[in-house]
Amino acid sequence: MMDRRDSFQNLLELKRFFRLKIKELHPDRGGNKEEYLKFIKWYQESLSKLSKKSLIKVLKNYFPTGNFCYRIETFTIKEVSLGLTKQFKLPLKEITCPTCKGMKKSLSGKKEICSKCLGKGFLSLSNNGESIQIKCSFCEGKGYLYRDICPDCLGKGKIKKEELVEIKLPFGLREGNILFISKEFFDSPWDFYIEVNLEPHPFFKLQGDNLICEARIHFYEILLKEAISIETLEGVEEVPSEIFKRGEPVIFPGRGPYLSENHLWRRGDLIIYPKIIFPEKINEKAKKVLKKFVNLLKE
Numbered sequence: 001m002m003d004r005r006d007s008f009q010n011l012l013e014l015k016r017f018f019r020l021k022i023k024e025l026h027p028d029r030g031g032n033k034e035e036y037l038k039f040i041k042w043y044q045e046s047l048s049k050l051s052k053k054s055l056i057k058v059l060k061n062y063f064p065t066g067n068f069c070y071r072i073e074t075f076t077i078k079e080v081s082l083g084l085t086k087q088f089k090l091p092l093k094e095i096t097c098p099t100c101k102g103m104k105k106s107l108s109g110k111k112e113i114c115s116k117c118l119g120k121g122f123l124s125l126s127n128n129g130e131s132i133q134i135k136c137s138f139c140e141g142k143g144y145l146y147r148d149i150c151p152d153c154l155g156k157g158k159i160k161k162e163e164l165v166e167i168k169l170p171f172g173l174r175e176g177n178i179l180f181i182s183k184e185f186f187d188s189p190w191d192f193y194i195e196v197n198l199e200p201h202p203f204f205k206l207q208g209d210n211l212i213c214e215a216r217i218h219f220y221e222i223l224l225k226e227a228i229s230i231e232t233l234e235g236v237e238e239v240p241s242e243i244f245k246r247g248e249p250v251i252f253p254g255r256g257p258y259l260s261e262n263h264l265w266r267r268g269d270l271i272i273y274p275k276i277i278f279p280e281k282i283n284e285k286a287k288k289v290l291k292k293f294v295n296l297l298k299e
């Protein structure tokens with residue numbers, strides 16, 4: 001049952017399962033009380049996990065509104081195909097600029113004399129014939145002002161602080177798509193729009209729902225070897241060499257990328273295209289042996 005419990009992809013499915021199961025487990029119906037409480041705890045945790053998940057989406061195109069942060073990030077084919085957990089450096093909040101301490105001006109740059117207090121740092125006011133001095137609010141009593149704009153915050157006095165975060169990628173991200181992360185996810189002041197730049201892979205290619213893999217196989221390997229190593233999303237695997245004898249693509253159903261459809265998930269196929277490699281040059285001796293081999297085949 002635990003397997004089933006971990007596989008919920010949407011709230012509707014989870015809630016339906018809960019309603020069914022909770023009746024069964026209820027102590028009034030002879031259920032074990034400990035099991036019953038454990039189940040309720042599991043349900044609440046799953047509920048919050050799934051609700052949080054809905055704050056992350058795949059967008060085909062986007063029209064950001066309000067406060068948002070846009071980024072382009074590089075993803076690997078493996079990451080998007082398997083929906084792996086990926087680390088990002090994202091600005092989650094705004095803090096006072098540490099360089100200018102919120103003053104908006106460069107504290108190491110040129111200074112100029114305060115035009116309000118003429119460098120004295122205080123202003124003299126007369127109050128009923130009595131002269132009083134107050135601190136100049138313009139230069140905060142320093143008598144001078146910094147002239148250049150702070151290079152780090154560009155005069156805003158605040159900067160966006162980046163933090164390393166981990167995101168479990170939703171299924172179905174493709175080149176040019178947007179990974180949308182709602183501001184509620186991190187409790188940040190803005191939504192995130194992360195455009196997917198897919199890193200080219202030496203032999204994997206995503207095509208529709210499937211993963212295409214080019215397998216370079218030497219012509220003699222198919223004849224001499226029992227098994228051939230192929231690259232899959234889960235790593236290198238040995239498959240019988242005879243499946244490549246016809247030189248045609250071989251389909252491995254359900255071994256392609258994870259896909260999300262109507263809140264359910266399935267996997268596309270892995271299609272291996274064998275690319276048979278022949279030696280560019282072969283010497284006379286090898287040619288002779290090969291001819292012998294061909295003659296032997298005819299016997």
Ligand SMILES: [Zn+2]
Binds near residue numbers: 103152
């Ligand atoms: Zn600054």
Ligand SMILES: [Zn+2]
Binds near residue numbers: 114117137142
């Ligand atoms: Zn002043």
